[in-house]
Amino acid sequence: MSFIENFVPFSIIICLGGGIISSALKGKTARVFTVWLLLAVSIMNACVLGYTVSIGHEFVYVMGRFPAPWGNELRAGCLEGLIGTFFSVVMFLSVVGGIRGQNDDIPVDKMNLYFIMINLMMSSLLALVYTNDLFTAYVFVEINTMAACALIMIRNNGHTLVAATKYMIMSLLGSGLLLIGISMLYTITGQLLMPDIKNAVEELARTGEYAIPLTAVIGLISVALAIKSALYPFHSWLPEAYGYATASSSAILSSLVSKGYIFLLIKIFYRVIGMHVMVGHKITNILFVFGIIGMIMGSVTAIRQNDIRHLIAYSSIAQIGYIYMGIGLGSTAGMVAAIFHIMSHGATKSMLFIAQRALVEVSRGSKNFSDLKGSGFRHKLAGIAFTVGAFSMVGIPLLAGFTSKVYFAEASVTAVHSKMWIAMITLAISTILNAVYFIRATISIYTPRNMNYLLPGYRPSRNTAVALVCFIALNFFLGILSYPIAYTIQTGLTVFG
Amino acid sequence: MKKRSDYRSTFYSRIENFVNGREEFLLYKPKGDLEAKQLESLEAELTEAADLLEKREARQRLQDMTEPLDFLKKFHRHYGKIAAIICVMLLILLLVAVSWLPPFGHPDNPAENEVIKRYIEKGEEETGAVNIVTGLILNYRGFDTMGETHVLFIAASCVMILLLIAEGEEKKSSYAFDRYLEPKNDIIVQKVANFLVPVVFVFGIYVILNGHLSPGGGFSGGAIIGAGLILYVSAFGFKKTGRFFNEHVYKVAKVSALCFYVSCLSYYFYMGAHGLDNHIPLGTPGNIISSGLILFINIFVGTEVACTMYAFYALFRKGGL
Numbered sequence: 001m002s003f004i005e006n007f008v009p010f011s012i013i014i015c016l017g018g019g020i021i022s023s024a025l026k027g028k029t030a031r032v033f034t035v036w037l038l039l040a041v042s043i044m045n046a047c048v049l050g051y052t053v054s055i056g057h058e059f060v061y062v063m064g065r066f067p068a069p070w071g072n073e074l075r076a077g078c079l080e081g082l083i084g085t086f087f088s089v090v091m092f093l094s095v096v097g098g099i100r101g102q103n104d105d106i107p108v109d110k111m112n113l114y115f116i117m118i119n120l121m122m123s124s125l126l127a128l129v130y131t132n133d134l135f136t137a138y139v140f141v142e143i144n145t146m147a148a149c150a151l152i153m154i155r156n157n158g159h160t161l162v163a164a165t166k167y168m169i170m171s172l173l174g175s176g177l178l179l180i181g182i183s184m185l186y187t188i189t190g191q192l193l194m195p196d197i198k199n200a201v202e203e204l205a206r207t208g209e210y211a212i213p214l215t216a217v218i219g220l221i222s223v224a225l226a227i228k229s230a231l232y233p234f235h236s237w238l239p240e241a242y243g244y245a246t247a248s249s250s251a252i253l254s255s256l257v258s259k260g261y262i263f264l265l266i267k268i269f270y271r272v273i274g275m276h277v278m279v280g281h282k283i284t285n286i287l288f289v290f291g292i293i294g295m296i297m298g299s300v301t302a303i304r305q306n307d308i309r310h311l312i313a314y315s316s317i318a319q320i321g322y323i324y325m326g327i328g329l330g331s332t333a334g335m336v337a338a339i340f341h342i343m344s345h346g347a348t349k350s351m352l353f354i355a356q357r358a359l360v361e362v363s364r365g366s367k368n369f370s371d372l373k374g375s376g377f378r379h380k381l382a383g384i385a386f387t388v389g390a391f392s393m394v395g396i397p398l399l400a401g402f403t404s405k406v407y408f409a410e411a412s413v414t415a416v417h418s419k420m421w422i423a424m425i426t427l428a429i430s431t432i433l434n435a436v437y438f439i440r441a442t443i444s445i446y447t448p449r450n451m452n453y454l455l456p457g458y459r460p461s462r463n464t465a466v467a468l469v470c471f472i473a474l475n476f477f478l479g480i481l482s483y484p485i486a487y488t489i490q491t492g493l494t495v496f497g
Numbered sequence: 498m499k500k501r502s503d504y505r506s507t508f509y510s511r512i513e514n515f516v517n518g519r520e521e522f523l524l525y526k527p528k529g530d531l532e533a534k535q536l537e538s539l540e541a542e543l544t545e546a547a548d549l550l551e552k553r554e555a556r557q558r559l560q561d562m563t564e565p566l567d568f569l570k571k572f573h574r575h576y577g578k579i580a581a582i583i584c585v586m587l588l589i590l591l592l593v594a595v596s597w598l599p600p601f602g603h604p605d606n607p608a609e610n611e612v613i614k615r616y617i618e619k620g621e622e623e624t625g626a627v628n629i630v631t632g633l634i635l636n637y638r639g640f641d642t643m644g645e646t647h648v649l650f651i652a653a654s655c656v657m658i659l660l661l662i663a664e665g666e667e668k669k670s671s672y673a674f675d676r677y678l679e680p681k682n683d684i685i686v687q688k689v690a691n692f693l694v695p696v697v698f699v700f701g702i703y704v705i706l707n708g709h710l711s712p713g714g715g716f717s718g719g720a721i722i723g724a725g726l727i728l729y730v731s732a733f734g735f736k737k738t739g740r741f742f743n744e745h746v747y748k749v750a751k752v753s754a755l756c757f758y759v760s761c762l763s764y765y766f767y768m769g770a771h772g773l774d775n776h777i778p779l780g781t782p783g784n785i786i787s788s789g790l791i792l793f794i795n796i797f798v799g800t801e802v803a804c805t806m807y808a809f810y811a812l813f814r815k816g817g818l
Contacts, residue, residue, distance in 0.1 A: 006770075009766055009770075017759050020752055020755040020759065064639055066637050071638060110657075110661065110663075116651070136641050136644065139648070143648055143651055146651045158552050191610075301517060
């Protein structure tokens with residue numbers, strides 16, 4: 001057993017421990033501690049990724065003396081390694097990039113509480129990625145939900161309290177449905193370990209026993225995770241939550257929290273219920289339809305926003321629609337595209353939120369486009385980062401968003417005819433709609449305006465600059481060197497079974 | 498792009514606002530001679546309100562200047578009924594699904610399999626705990642329970658974010674007005690607490706220490722001790738409680754309990770995963786000092802739960818510990 005295998009549980013546990021220690025530290029110290037911890041976790045996950053790619057198969061880490069199904073276990077293949085690495089890197093960059101925002105938005109004496117939440121959020125995300133047990137997943141979904149609520153309401157004004165309440169109600173509805181689904185699944189299969197459930201479900205699907213509860217389970221779990229990741233008709237909590245929280249929180253919520261749930265859903269598709277049972281129950285068609293509606297409606301609403309953060313928030317709804325459209329195609333190619341889009345959207349959206357914060361800073365704190373005019377000249381790097389992010393979301397070649405759109409198009413060509421036409425046409429329409437609002441946003445930040453918007457003595461934050469440069473690099477990396485990543489995803493899905 | 502001036506009052510806009518969760522915009526038409534433009538400025542005011550109070554005032558102004566649409570009146574009249582019908586439908590669906598589940602407790606159920614069998618037959622021998630449930634949650638599935646304990650920790654931290662009052666004037670006043678409307682130093686409560694609190698503490702400690710022998714354990718015992726602390730504080734106030742349980746003690750107890758808990762389990766996971774002997778003697782099942790780590794984990798969990806219970810009470814009562 002290689003020593004690197006220990007990094008999987010170790011990265012989860014040091015994040016839990018980091019949360020505990022942060023609660024005893026003073027605010028600024030807690031932040032320094034958390035940032036180094038996140039860096040360490042990123043490196044550990046990168047090692048896991050390298051190791052899993054090099055051995056070419058999955059490995060199982062038994063948590064304790066007793067092997068699963070009696071005890072708990074974690075499992076890591078190259079897909080989990082990739083997503084784990086990606087989540088920890090984006091978390092690290094989002095925290096570093098938003099440091100000035102945190103100083104402005106969070107009361108000094110509650111700063112350490114914020115970093116408790118960051119640590120526990122990271123730990124729960126990693127646990128969702130690596131777990132091989134459905135009940136462990138549920139436990140960490142709980143932690144994730146509470147941490148996300150706290151990330152929204154730490155900036156204590158009216159909007160965030162309303163947003164956190166909305167988020168809590170919707171998210172708890174999702175958790176409740178998920179719990180009912182898991183309990184029913186346990187009752188009909190008698191297992192909680194993912195591969196064991198899959199065997200039992202295959203047996204049930206073959207014999208036709210418990211057909212009605214199985215359908216109910218599939219519906220409940222899919223709807224629960226769709227609510228939690230803000231698929232179109234369940235998105236009403238999202239604009240306020242992303243629009244008013246502090247910049248780091250918005251970046252984390254949009255690029256990691258909802259993506260963690262989608263990854264869990266994909267895992268359930270492949271490793272718990274089995275892809276062909278899911279497709280057989282037509283749940284993919286339903287997700288496909290809602291994904292398509294989300295792609296259009298999110299963009300249409302985004303066009304009419306005058307507030308830059310609401311624009312980015314509504315664009316997230318459209319991008320979540322893309323991911324569900326990919327899942328709904330019901331093929332491996334569609335799934336590869338969806339997972340690639342999880343990454344490219346995560347890398348881009350967090351960059352847009354961090355860049356947006358820097359642009360707002362040089363526009364007297366106003367988020368309206370009329371005040372943001374010329375901010376691209378006042379904060380050059382943020383302007384460039386925003387432009388890169390906007391182009392990536394629209395789908396300009398060399399950038400991450402373009403590559404994922406190509407994968408979506410390729411996947412839809414191989415799908416059944418009706419889905420192919422709908423997906424292709426919607427992709428085209430949605431791209432144009434994306435262009436309408438993102439190009440408009442880019443033009444307005446580059447419309448010259450005098451410099452007197454700049455506060456005297458303003459100095460751009462160095463942390464934000466570092467984070468933005470890394471984000472830009474990540475975007476080009478995902479856009480240009482997409483083949484090895486797509487190949488890793490493909491292999492990972494094959495290993496999933 | 499040019500906006501239609503009456504866009505707000507179109508049907509599509511209302512539906513859209515409803516779907517996007519911005520209920521305050523959809524549903525009103527201007528009263529009397531109010532122009533659509535003025536209505537829009539009122540709405541903008543509502544959107545840009547900085548805090549809850551301002552928002553409430555803006556909403557009030559908007560409501561004063563407008564009247565609900567006819568279809569909205571109908572909607573509100575039927576809203577409850579429609580919601581009830583949808584809930585009942587969901588209920589029926591779930592009940593139908595549940596009625597197809599295997600009967601509860603039947604020996605042929607899928608859940609009665611080799612997993613349960615090992616817990617029941619070998620649980621005592623393998624974990625050293627007579628109470629199978631404790632052995633199951635703290636040893637076999639220790640990782641889940643660690644997550645569950647952190648749920649309590651994060652819940653207490655979330656309440657702190659909402660309710661903790663920082664240093665300063667507000668803190669002083671909140672301390673002065675603690676129990677503004679309640680009787681202070683009520684003699685009946687104090688006499689009863691004098692008698693009950695030690696008993697409750699001893700009982701809680703008993704439940705924690707016997708977690709591996711009898712029903713109970715860290716979660717229930719910690720809740721009992723927390724209830725004892727709450728009783729003490731309601732009888733004697735924060736000043737007296739502060740002598741033995743204040744913010745400092747709370748922090749030290751909570752952080753050290755959780756840290757020990759996490760490090761114990763990490764050691765256990767590491768040794769278990771590598772197939773090494775963890776050198777933790779299981780003792781004779783039934784003795785008070787037995788079952789290896791479970792006893793200590795129960796103590797740590799109990800400390801954390803007691804702290805969390807007390808913290809909830811204190812935070813909701815005066816915004817600090």
